[in-house]
Amino acid sequence: MIIDPRTFERFNLILTGVVVPRPIAFVSTISIDGVVNLAPYSFFNAVAYNPPTVVFSSSRKAAGWQDKRKDTLTNIEETGEFVVNVVVDDIAAAMNATAAEYPSDVSEFVIAGLTEAPSEVVKAPRVLESPVNMECRLSQIVNIGEQPHQHGLVIGEIVRMHLREDVLYEGPNGYRVNHQALQPTGRLAGNAYCRTDDVYELIRPNYVPEEAEQTAGQPAD
Numbered sequence: 749m750i751i752d753p754r755t756f757e758r759f760n761l762i763l764t765g766v767v768v769p770r771p772i773a774f775v776s777t778i779s780i781d782g783v784v785n786l787a788p789y790s791f792f793n794a795v796a797y798n799p800p801t802v803v804f805s806s807s808r809k810a811a812g813w814q815d816k817r818k819d820t821l822t823n824i825e826e827t828g829e830f831v832v833n834v835v836v837d838d839i840a841a842a843m844n845a846t847a848a849e850y851p852s853d854v855s856e857f858v859i860a861g862l863t864e865a866p867s868e869v870v871k872a873p874r875v876l877e878s879p880v881n882m883e884c885r886l887s888q889i890v891n892i893g894e895q896p897h898q899h900g901l902v903i904g905e906i907v908r909m910h911l912r913e914d915v916l917y918e919g920p921n922g923y924r925v926n927h928q929a930l931q932p933t934g935r936l937a938g939n940a941y942c943r944t945d946d947v948y949e950l951i952r953p954n955y956v957p958e959e960a961e962q963t964a965g966q967p968a969d
């Protein structure tokens with residue numbers, strides 16, 4: 749099948765079904781009135797080292813509401829700050845519990861039974877039960893598309909990272925992350941998720957120009 753995304757019905761289901769598995773940013777924010785908010789976002793990734801930058805994308809409109817905007821995006825636009833908490837298997841069910849379109853004055857920490865931990869640089873709290881928290885300052889929001897389907901692509905700089913000791917180990921070149929200990933959760937499509945416990949390695953090849961010249965013209969094995 750060849751698809752033209754502009755005319756294919758519910759292309760969103762195909763797109764989110766093939767770009768998998770996606771990491772999940774569990775984003776905590778605080779409104780200017782001091783209401784804490786927490787919601788999962790799987791249009792999420794790390795995109796640069798220097799400055800260390802993460803992105804996630806939020807639709808502007810909350811599903812099922814006439815006019816409500818998503819609280820996460822509103823809070824970030826108003827305060828310029830947020831925390832990305834990494835979703836791991838132990839808190840996946842709690843993450844899911846926060847994903848309904850609750851009214852703005854509801855704190856999803858309470859709904860999910862999660863604990864607020866103070867951040868160092870930003871006002872929004874961290875999720876204590878998540879082993880990795882990234883305190884972020886907003887760099888910019890890029891609007892994608894038009895209403896009613898518009899998304900805001902949030903680009904943020906990590907200004908502090910908190911890591912639980914047991915997810916780190918010291919390798920020959922410095923600290924590394926132990927994924928067996930981290931147990932990150934991957935999002936597939938719809939209600940499907942995956943674990944990260946079947947890991948294998950591929951050694952990346954090195955391109956050495958001199959060797960390539962020597963073997964040029966010789967038949968490949």
Ligand SMILES: Cc1cc2nc3c(=O)[nH]c(=O)nc-3n(C[C@H](O)[C@H](O)[C@H](O)COP(=O)(O)O)c2cc1C
Nearest residue numbers: 787788789790791805806807818819820847848849
């Ligand atoms: C695993 C998961 C991933 C999600 N990813 C996104 C996403 O990337 N973008 C988005 O707009 N909504 C996403 N959602 C839906 C939001 O979490 C949901 O609309 C939430 O209620 C928004 O809360 P807020 O208004 O407090 O920000 C996702 C939901 C789940 C369960």
